[in-house]
Amino acid sequence: MSTQASTTVAANEARGRRSAEDVENSKTHFRVCRFIIETGVKLGMRSVPMATACVLYHRFFQSASLLVYEPYLVAMSAIYLAGKVEEQHLRTRDIINVCHRYFHPDSEALELDGKFWELRDSIVQCELLILRQLNFQVSFEHPHRYLLHYLLSVRSLMNRHAWSRTPIAETALAVLKDSYHGSVCVRHKPQHLALTSLYLALQTYGVELPRGEREWWQVVCAEITKAQIETIMSELLQLYDMEAKCT
Amino acid sequence: MERDLLRQSVSYHGENLLSLLKCEQNENPDFKNVAADLAKTLNQRNGLPYASEVMQYKDKEDTSPVLEQYIARKADLLFAPSWKSPTPVDEWQEESGEAYAIMPPLEQFMEVSFEERREFFYRDVERGDMLIGRINSVRDFGLFVTLLCTAGGLERDIEDLEIKALCPIRNVPSTGNHDDPLSYYQIGDLIRAGVKDIDRYHEKLTLSLYSSSLATHLNKVKLGVISKEELPLHYTRGEMVATDCNETYEKLLEDSLGLSNPLNVDYLMAKLGISGTQTPSLMRGLQSKRFKEEDFGTAIRKKQSVSWALKCVKTGVDHFKSGRHVEAMNEYNKALEIDTNNVEALVARGALYATKGSLMKAIGDFELALESCPTHRNAKKYLCQTLVERGGQLEEEEKLVTAEGLYKRAVVLDDTFREAAEALEKLQIRIQKSLKLKEQEAAKEQEKSKTVETSAEKLRKILKEEKRIKKKKRKRSTSSSTSSDTSSTTDDDSPSTSRKKSKKRKHKRRRSSHGSKKHKRRVSSCSDKTLEDDWFPAPPNTSASYINQKQSITKLLGEGEQSWGKSRSEDGRGRFEDGTDRSPENVKDGSRLGGPDANGEGASGRARNRRDSSSSTQSEYSHKSDRFSKECSSQGRNRCVSERSRDEKMERAERYSRDQDDGRSSVGSLKKDLPSNLVDIFSQIAEFKKDKKQK
Numbered sequence: 001m002s003t004q005a006s007t008t009v010a011a012n013e014a015r016g017r018r019s020a021e022d023v024e025n026s027k028t029h030f031r032v033c034r035f036i037i038e039t040g041v042k043l044g045m046r047s048v049p050m051a052t053a054c055v056l057y058h059r060f061f062q063s064a065s066l067l068v069y070e071p072y073l074v075a076m077s078a079i080y081l082a083g084k085v086e087e088q089h090l091r092t093r094d095i096i097n098v099c100h101r102y103f104h105p106d107s108e109a110l111e112l113d114g115k116f117w118e119l120r121d122s123i124v125q126c127e128l129l130i131l132r133q134l135n136f137q138v139s140f141e142h143p144h145r146y147l148l149h150y151l152l153s154v155r156s157l158m159n160r161h162a163w164s165r166t167p168i169a170e171t172a173l174a175v176l177k178d179s180y181h182g183s184v185c186v187r188h189k190p191q192h193l194a195l196t197s198l199y200l201a202l203q204t205y206g207v208e209l210p211r212g213e214r215e216w217w218q219v220v221c222a223e224i225t226k227a228q229i230e231t232i233m234s235e236l237l238q239l240y241d242m243e244a245k246c247t
Numbered sequence: 248m249e250r251d252l253l254r255q256s257v258s259y260h261g262e263n264l265l266s267l268l269k270c271e272q273n274e275n276p277d278f279k280n281v282a283a284d285l286a287k288t289l290n291q292r293n294g295l296p297y298a299s300e301v302m303q304y305k306d307k308e309d310t311s312p313v314l315e316q317y318i319a320r321k322a323d324l325l326f327a328p329s330w331k332s333p334t335p336v337d338e339w340q341e342e343s344g345e346a347y348a349i350m351p352p353l354e355q356f357m358e359v360s361f362e363e364r365r366e367f368f369y370r371d372v373e374r375g376d377m378l379i380g381r382i383n384s385v386r387d388f389g390l391f392v393t394l395l396c397t398a399g400g401l402e403r404d405i406e407d408l409e410i411k412a413l414c415p416i417r418n419v420p421s422t423g424n425h426d427d428p429l430s431y432y433q434i435g436d437l438i439r440a441g442v443k444d445i446d447r448y449h450e451k452l453t454l455s456l457y458s459s460s461l462a463t464h465l466n467k468v469k470l471g472v473i474s475k476e477e478l479p480l481h482y483t484r485g486e487m488v489a490t491d492c493n494e495t496y497e498k499l500l501e502d503s504l505g506l507s508n509p510l511n512v513d514y515l516m517a518k519l520g521i522s523g524t525q526t527p528s529l530m531r532g533l534q535s536k537r538f539k540e541e542d543f544g545t546a547i548r549k550k551q552s553v554s555w556a557l558k559c560v561k562t563g564v565d566h567f568k569s570g571r572h573v574e575a576m577n578e579y580n581k582a583l584e585i586d587t588n589n590v591e592a593l594v595a596r597g598a599l600y601a602t603k604g605s606l607m608k609a610i611g612d613f614e615l616a617l618e619s620c621p622t623h624r625n626a627k628k629y630l631c632q633t634l635v636e637r638g639g640q641l642e643e644e645e646k647l648v649t650a651e652g653l654y655k656r657a658v659v660l661d662d663t664f665r666e667a668a669e670a671l672e673k674l675q676i677r678i679q680k681s682l683k684l685k686e687q688e689a690a691k692e693q694e695k696s697k698t699v700e701t702s703a704e705k706l707r708k709i710l711k712e713e714k715r716i717k718k719k720k721r722k723r724s725t726s727s728s729t730s731s732d733t734s735s736t737t738d739d740d741s742p743s744t745s746r747k748k749s750k751k752r753k754h755k756r757r758r759s760s761h762g763s764k765k766h767k768r769r770v771s772s773c774s775d776k777t778l779e780d781d782w783f784p785a786p787p788n789t790s791a792s793y794i795n796q797k798q799s800i801t802k803l804l805g806e807g808e809q810s811w812g813k814s815r816s817e818d819g820r821g822r823f824e825d826g827t828d829r830s831p832e833n834v835k836d837g838s839r840l841g842g843p844d845a846n847g848e849g850a851s852g853r854a855r856n857r858r859d860s861s862s863s864t865q866s867e868y869s870h871k872s873d874r875f876s877k878e879c880s881s882q883g884r885n886r887c888v889s890e891r892s893r894d895e896k897m898e899r900a901e902r903y904s905r906d907q908d909d910g911r912s913s914v915g916s917l918k919k920d921l922p923s924n925l926v927d928i929f930s931q932i933a934e935f936k937k938d939k940k941q942k
Binding site for chain 2: 034037038041042043044045046047048087093094095097098101102108109110111112144145146148149151152153154156157159160164165166167169170171173174175177178181191200203204205206207208210211212213214215216219220221222230233234237240243247
C-alpha cells in the first residue's frame with residue numbers, strides 16, 4: 001500500500017495534478033526540510049551530510065504516511081543518521097538542544113531528567129525505524145561533487161576576470177542547497193541536478209559561454225535534453241514560490 | 248548592487264526582466280540607483296545597428312517567465328556585492344595525488360571551432376601565465392616555440408592552433424658555463440615558459456625562461472626543459488580522449504580516482520572560496536543574518552553544561568554540610584567533568600580542600616576560579632582566608648619570606664580582610680625584630696672581637712712557633728693524602744688532647760656536618776698560609792653571624808680533646824665515615840681553630856662551610872687544631888651560656904647551609920663570632936691546662 005501511495009504521488013506530481021492532500025503534505029515536507037536545514041546550520045553540518053539528512057527524510061516519506069509518523073521526529077533521527085553515514089558525527093545531546101530551542105525559542109536548556117532521556121530514546125528508536133524502512137540503503141550519491149567538477153570545467157572556459165566578478169559558484173550551490181526543500185532531489189539523477197543548478201546560475205547572470213559542436217551541458221551530460229533541463233529548472237524555481245506560502 | 252552584473256543580466260534577458268525588476272525591487276534603494284543605468288543599456292542594445300541580428304541570436308532561447316520572475320525577486324541577493332565570496336589566491340601546486348578529478352579542457356569535448364578557440368586564447372592569456380611548447384627552431388636571436396598546452400591554471404585546448412611564440416635570447420638564462428645559452432636547447436625539446444608579453448592585436452607572444460616572468464602564485468615552478476612526464480594532466484588526458492572517441496567527459500569523470508575521494512567536496516569548495524558550513528542560500532528564511540548566535544549547538548551546550556554542573560555542585564554542598572566529605576568531593580569532581588573550570592565547582596572544591604587541610608590544592612582551585620571570574624566574592628574571601636592560614640603554617644616553619652608573600656597577596660586581594668593585614672603587620676614586625684637582633688649580635692661580636700684580639704694575638708704567636716717546628720716535618724705530607732708525619736705529630740698531641748676529648752664528648756649538643764672535620768683539616772692548611780695575613784673585617788652580611796653562633800654552640804657540644812685526637816688519626820682517610828661523634832668534635836675543632844688565631848678560625852669556618860674534603864690538606868689541620876681546640880673549647884662553653892632562642896638557631900642553620908659557598912664571608916663571619924666564643928674557649932683551655940698540671 002505504501003509503495004502504491006508513493007507511485008501515485010509521483011505520478012500526480014509528474015502530471016502536475018495534485019490533490020489538496022498532496023499540496024498540504026508537500027507544505028509539511030517543506031517546513032520539515034526547512035527545519036532540517038536550519039538545524040544543520042546551527043550544528044555546523046557540512047553540505048553533504050545535510051543533503052543526506054534531507055534525502056533520508058524524503059525517501060522515508062515516499063513509502064510511509066504522514067498520518068502515522070511524526071515528521072519532526074523522523075527529521076531529527078534523519079539528521080542523526082546522516083551524521084553517522086557521512087562521517088560527521090553529531091551528539092544526540094546537541095540535536096535535542098537545538099531542536100528543543102527551535103520549538104521553544106529563548107527557553108532554558110533542558111535538564112538531564114527523565115524527559116531528556118525519553119527524547120533521546122525516541123531519536124535512537126526512530127533511527128532504527130528509518131533504517132528498516134529504507135532497507136538499510138542509506139548511502140546516496142549527491143550532486144555536490146558533480147557540480148563542483150562542472151564548475152571547474154566551466155571556469156576554464158571563461159575569462160578569469162569574468163569569472164571572478166560573477167558569483168556563479170555561489171548561486172549554483174545556493175540553488176542546490178535550496179533544492180532539498182522538495183522531493184526534486186530524489187526524483188532526478190545527481191548529475192542532472194548539478195547540471196541544472198549550474199545552468200540556472202549561468203542564466204541568472206546572462207553569462208554566455210563559447211559554443212562548439214556541442215553545448216557545454218551536452219558534453220557534461222550526454223543524454224540530457226534541453227527539455228529535461230527546463231523541467232528540473234521549473235521545479236527548482238517552484239520551491240522559491242513555496243517559501244512564500246509555507247513560512 | 249553590482250551594476251555590471253545587472254547590466255549583463257538585463258541585456259541578456261531583455262526588457263521583460265527590466266520591467267519585472269522594477270516591479271519587485273522598487274523598495275530597494277540600491278536598485279533605484281541602477282535602474283536608470285539599466286534602461287539606458289537596453290536602449291543602447293536595441294539601438295545598435297546589428298540589434299536585430301543580436302535579437303535573432305538571442306531568440307533561440309526565450310527566457311522563461313518563471314526564470315525572470317525568480318531573478319527579479321531574488322535580485323537583491325543575487326546582485327549584492329557581498330554575495331560573491333573572495334577567491335582565495337593559493338600557491339599553485341602540482342596535483343600529485345588526485346584530490347579531485349582533473350579533466351581535459353571542455354573546449355576539446357565541445358569541439359569549439361578553430362577560430363573561436365584562437366580568439367578566446369588570445370583574449371584570455373595574460374602576462375605571468377605558464378605555457379608549454381615544443382622548440383621548433385633555434386635562431387641566434389632566440390627560440391621559436393610551438394605551443395602545446397597551457398599550464399598552471401589556464402586550461403585550453405591549443406595544440407592544433409599551432410601558435411608560435413618567441414623566446415628571445417635575453418629571456419633565456421645562461422647555463423653558467425659561458426657558452427651561448429641557446430646551445431643548451433635543441434629542436435624538439437619540450438619547454439615550460441612564462442608569458443612575458445602579449446600583443447593581442449598582432450597575436451604575438453613573447454616568452455621568458457626566467458622565473459620572474461611568472462605570476463606570484465606560480466613562481467615556485469621550474470621553467471626550462473621538461474620531460475614528457477611533467478606535462479600537465481589535463482593535457483595528457485586530453486590526448487587520450489582525442490585518440491579514443493569512446494571517452495566522453497562523463498565516462499572520464501566517472502572513471503577518475505579523484506571523483507571517489509570523499510573529501511573532494513570540501514577541497515573544491517575551499518578552492519572556490521566557499522565555506523563548507525556556511526553555504527549560501529537563496530531562501531529568505533535561511534539567510535545567515537537570521538540565525539542567532541545563542542541558537543547554535545555549541546552555545547546551548549555550553550550553557551547546559553554550566554547548569555548541569557551547578558546541580559552537581561549543589562548536591563555536593565549538601566553532602567559537605569552534612570559532613571560527607573567523600574561524597575561531596577565526588578560530586579564536585581563530577582561537576583568539573585561536565586564543565587571544566589566551572590567557577591562554582593572550583594570554589595566549592597577549594598573550600599573542601601581547605602577544610603581537609605590540603606591548603607595548596609585549595610589555593611590552586613581558588614586561583615583558577617578567580618581567573619575565569621575575578622569578581623567572585625566567595626572565591627576571594629576563601630582565598631584570603633586560606634592564604635592567611637597557609638602563611639601561618641609557613642611562619643611556624645620559619646619560612647618568613649614566603650609567608651610574607653602570601654600575606655601580601657591576601658591583602659591585595661581583599662583590603663577589607665583585617666586578619667590578613669594584621670598578620671602581615673605582625674610578620675613584618677617579626678622580621679624586623681629578627682633583623683635587629685642579628686644586627687645587635689653582630690655589633691656585640693664586633694665589640695668582643697677587640698677584646699678577643701689580644702687572646703687571638705697570643706694564639707697567633709703560639710701558632711707561629713709551632714708552625715716553624717712543624718713546617719719541616721710537614722713538607723712531605725702536604726700533598727699526599729696519607730701522612731704518617733702528621734699522624735706522628737698528631738700522636739704527640741694525643742695525650743694532651745685526650746682529656747679534652749672526653750670532656751667535649753660529654754657536652755654533646757647538636758651536630759654539625761660531617762664535612763666539618765675536613766673543614767678542620769683545611770683550616771689548618773689555610774692557617775698555614777694565612778698566619779701572616781691580617782684579620783679580615785666583619786662582612787656586612789648579618790645572616791652569617793648566625794653561622795658562627797651555631798658553630799659556637801656546636802663547639803660547646805663537641806668535646807675538644809676527644810674530637811681532637813680522633814681528627815688527627817683521621818689523616819688521609821675518608822673522613823666521611825665517622826659521622827656523628829666526629830661532627831661535634833669537628834665543629835669544635837673548627838671553632839677552636841678559629842679562636843686563638845682569627846685567620847685560622849676564619850679558615851676553619853670556611854672549611855666548615857665547604858663540604859668537600861681534600862684529605863691531603865686534612866692532615867695539616869690536625870696539629871693546628873690541637874692547639875686551638877684547647878682554647879676554643881673554653882670559649883665555646885662560655886658562648887653557649889649566652890642563650891639564644893632555638894628558632895634563631897634554626898634560622899642560622901638555614902643560613903649556614905646557604906652560605907656554604909661563601910667562603911670569605913663565612914670566614915669573616917666566623918671571625919666575628921669568634922671573639923665571644925674565644926672567651927669561652929680560652930677559659931676552657933685554661934681549665935684543661937690546670938687539670939693537666941694537676942695530673
